[in-house]
Amino acid sequence: MPETHTDSQTNQPALRTAEVTRHYAMGAATIRAVDGVSLEIAHGEFVALLGTSGSGKSTLLNLLAGLDRPTSGAILAHGINLAEMSGDELAQYRSLTVGMVFQSFNLLPRMTLEENVELPLRLAEVDRGDRAGRVQEALKRVGLAARLSHRPAELSGGEQQRASLARALVNRPTILLADEPTGNLDSRTGEEIMNFIQQFNQELGMTVIMVTHEPRLAERYAARQFHMKDGKLSANGDAQ
Amino acid sequence: MKTRDLMELAGRNLREAMLRNALTTIGIAVGVASLVAMLSLGIGLQKLVMGRLQSSGLFDRVYVTPRPVGASLSGRGGGRGGRGRNQQDDVPTPGLPPQLQPPMKPLTSTVRKQLAAMPNIVSVFPELRFTADLRYGGTGHVTSASSVPFEARGTGQFDNITGSFFSGANANEAILHTDLAQQLADQGNFKPDDLIGQEVTIRYPERKPVEAPPNQRPQDIVANGEFGQGFTIQSADVKVKVVGIVSGESAGPGGFGGARIMLPLELVERLNAVQGFDVREVVANPGETIYPTLTMLVDNPNHVQAVEDAVKQLGFGAFSLFDAARNLQLVFRVFDSFLLVFGSLALAVASLGIVNTLVMAILERRHEIGVLKALGAADRDVRQLFFTEAGVMGLVGGILGVFLGWGIGQLINFALNKWLVSQSLTPQKIWLVPLWLVASAIAFSILVSLAAGLYPASRAAKLDPVKALRYE
Numbered sequence: 005m006p007e008t009h010t011d012s013q014t015n016q017p018a019l020r021t022a023e024v025t026r027h028y029a030m031g032a033a034t035i036r037a038v039d040g041v042s043l044e045i046a047h048g049e050f051v052a053l054l055g056t057s058g059s060g061k062s063t064l065l066n067l068l069a070g071l072d073r074p075t076s077g078a079i080l081a082h083g084i085n086l087a088e089m090s091g092d093e094l095a096q097y098r099s100l101t102v103g104m105v106f107q108s109f110n111l112l113p114r115m116t117l118e119e120n121v122e123l124p125l126r127l128a129e130v131d132r133g134d135r136a137g138r139v140q141e142a143l144k145r146v147g148l149a150a151r152l153s154h155r156p157a158e159l160s161g162g163e164q165q166r167a168s169l170a171r172a173l174v175n176r177p178t179i180l181l182a183d184e185p186t187g188n189l190d191s192r193t194g195e196e197i198m199n200f201i202q203q204f205n206q207e208l209g210m211t212v213i214m215v216t217h218e219p220r221l222a223e224r225y226a227a228r229q230f231h232m233k234d235g236k237l238s239a240n241g242d243a244q
Numbered sequence: 245m246k247t248r249d250l251m252e253l254a255g256r257n258l259r260e261a262m263l264r265n266a267l268t269t270i271g272i273a274v275g276v277a278s279l280v281a282m283l284s285l286g287i288g289l290q291k292l293v294m295g296r297l298q299s300s301g302l303f304d305r306v307y308v309t310p311r312p313v314g315a316s317l318s319g320r321g322g323g324r325g326g327r328g329r330n331q332q333d334d335v336p337t338p339g340l341p342p343q344l345q346p347p348m349k350p351l352t353s354t355v356r357k358q359l360a361a362m363p364n365i366v367s368v369f370p371e372l373r374f375t376a377d378l379r380y381g382g383t384g385h386v387t388s389a390s391s392v393p394f395e396a397r398g399t400g401q402f403d404n405i406t407g408s409f410f411s412g413a414n415a416n417e418a419i420l421h422t423d424l425a426q427q428l429a430d431q432g433n434f435k436p437d438d439l440i441g442q443e444v445t446i447r448y449p450e451r452k453p454v455e456a457p458p459n460q461r462p463q464d465i466v467a468n469g470e471f472g473q474g475f476t477i478q479s480a481d482v483k484v485k486v487v488g489i490v491s492g493e494s495a496g497p498g499g500f501g502g503a504r505i506m507l508p509l510e511l512v513e514r515l516n517a518v519q520g521f522d523v524r525e526v527v528a529n530p531g532e533t534i535y536p537t538l539t540m541l542v543d544n545p546n547h548v549q550a551v552e553d554a555v556k557q558l559g560f561g562a563f564s565l566f567d568a569a570r571n572l573q574l575v576f577r578v579f580d581s582f583l584l585v586f587g588s589l590a591l592a593v594a595s596l597g598i599v600n601t602l603v604m605a606i607l608e609r610r611h612e613i614g615v616l617k618a619l620g621a622a623d624r625d626v627r628q629l630f631f632t633e634a635g636v637m638g639l640v641g642g643i644l645g646v647f648l649g650w651g652i653g654q655l656i657n658f659a660l661n662k663w664l665v666s667q668s669l670t671p672q673k674i675w676l677v678p679l680w681l682v683a684s685a686i687a688f689s690i691l692v693s694l695a696a697g698l699y700p701a702s703r704a705a706k707l708d709p710v711k712a713l714r715y716e
Contacts, residue, residue, distance in 0.1 A: 092623075095621060095623070099620020104618050104619075106713070123619055126246075
């Protein structure tokens with residue numbers, strides 16, 4: 005695979021947050037899902053975001069993905085504040101700068117693998133002539149080139165997650181955001197997926213932020229760990 | 245997203261909920277069909293009525309009389325400049341019916357030429373009538389004869405003719421009224437249609453100029469013209485071939501025929517048959533043929549008003565039924581808007597179906613919308629996707645609806661004609677689906693569908709992707 009999007013020439017970190025908060029109103033009460041988080045992730049880093057369920061790690065990931073907007077604070081991706089982006093700019097950010105992988109794969113069940121992987125290319129308005137090649141290339145990278153015309157239901161869980169990895173790659177983003185990517189998989193298949201993610205990090209230079217509740221995985225793959233509790237970062241872990 | 249991608253995704257989404265979308269689309273189709281059915285009924289009826297009236301010769305004709313219309317009623321005299329120049333007309337002529345009483349300007353052959361030279365005039369023709377004795381099979385029938393201009397061929401009045409119209413403007417041919425044909429047939433014990441192709445003799449009163457006395461001075465000839473000394477009436481015969489038999493009555497002023505024997509105008513003019521007006525001619529305008537009325541055939545009903553005004557300017561009476569036609573058109577316009585409102589009602593109901601279907605689709609595809617947004621879809625993309633789906637349903641529904649409406653129309657037409665025939669009436673085409681109606685029905689269907697898609701599309705676009713992704 006050729007270079008990923010290289011708006012990363014600057015000395016800016018890939019992602020930086022400054023006192024980010026995300027509050028929800030739940031009746032009269034306010035839930036502080038993310039409560040004053042400041043962190044910095046360098047280009048090409050592989051970090052893990054750990055915490056129990058409800059700790060706010062997924063909310064933080066959604067904020068980093070541009071799927072959600074912070075209540076206050078700044079989120080800078082390559083130095084640009086997501087909080088100040090328009091809806092369209094945020095959509096473009098999701099389209100070109102980040103790729104997402106989910107615990108439940110989120111492939112569209114009625115589309116073939118080829119169509120699923122092509123979807124981000126359609127949304128990014130990539131020329132029709134270039135699409136087939138890029139879909140092929142992305143699926144080849146995860147070892148699914150032979151299964152273009154299969155539907156998600158015809159694949160195993162591991163294969164589905166590999167397809168969703170291909171989908172996250174196809175627009176050549178610089179940042180990969182993975183939300184419990186192995187949560188629905190057995191440990192052997194999970195390891196296979198983790199190896200692919202590690203490969204992307206090492207070979208393609210993608211910055212990886214992985215949400216997980218398994219310290220074992222974080223220790224094995226991530227260079228750095230962030231632990232969240234009640235919406236706050238509790239500790240900045242180092243590699244292994 | 246690019247249009248082609250939008251269309252592909254929309255088409256895929258529509259196919260996936262095939263039954264529901266098909267039902268919704270059929271709902272739209274029924275709405276459009278009712279709209280098309282209603283409007284084409286209105287248009288068809290209008291066309292039928294207007295066509296009938298037009299072929300009856302009421303709308304492309306200006307009927308000219310010697311007296312300005314209303315002059316005799318209001319007692320204001322002969323209108324513009326009528327009096328001074330026609331001094332001799334101011335003395336009532338005894339023995340003439342009141343409508344021929346002065347003041348008025350006689351419709352002379354010069355006037356006829358003058359009128360014919362006006363713009364937009366196809367032709368100007370008089371209606372000549374005389375009493376004739378039709379002789380066939382040894383017996384005679386005293387009846388009325390009238391002239392029919394050759395231009396009458398193109399109008400609807402002779403549509404139901406048995407046999408054919410005159411072969412030429414000057415042919416020795418006659419068309420008989422069915423009543424006369426029936427009378428002849430009853431006497432001779434044959435069928436009326438057998439008369440076609442037969443030669444009959446028409447005996448008529450011919451006017452012959454009186455030879456100028458041998459001692460007439462040349463200046464008298466100049467002053468009095470060719471017929472200056474009047475004429476004598478003699479019995480004359482002409483043999484004509486019966487070419488057609490026609491039923492029905494003359495359609496009022498400006499209509500053709502109306503007598504029992506109809507002869508080509510040029511033939512009648514050649515015959516020099518005596519007319520009621522001729523008596524006046526001897527006294528008033530020596531040297532010119534005078535017509536009781538003239539009918540002006542105008543090339544286009546739209547020009548009728550102008551021609552009418554111009555004729556009135558000349559000091560003649562003129563009238564047409566153009567104003568009546570205009571009022572009729574107004575009535576039809578009101579009628580059509582009524583039909584439009586009722587037709588649109590069904591489409592409005594159908595558009596609620598679109599809203600319902602798309603709102604359901606949002607619930608069903610909530611997760612999918614979340615995924616699309618996570619993969620980089622902007623709100624605009626989602627909105628356009630739903631909009632396209634609504635538009636496609638509108639397009640397909642519109643096309644289906646036009647066909648359906650057309651089919652309903654054909655069915656009603658068929659049933660109606662069956663009934664008309666059973667009532668011994670002529671079948672009619674009361675159904676008309678013009679191309680502009682097809683195009684605007686489809687366009688309207690798309691428009692209504694897009695309007696119905698507005699709310700669901702914006703609701704789908706505003707969906708929070710985080711919540712949507714959590715929704716399975």
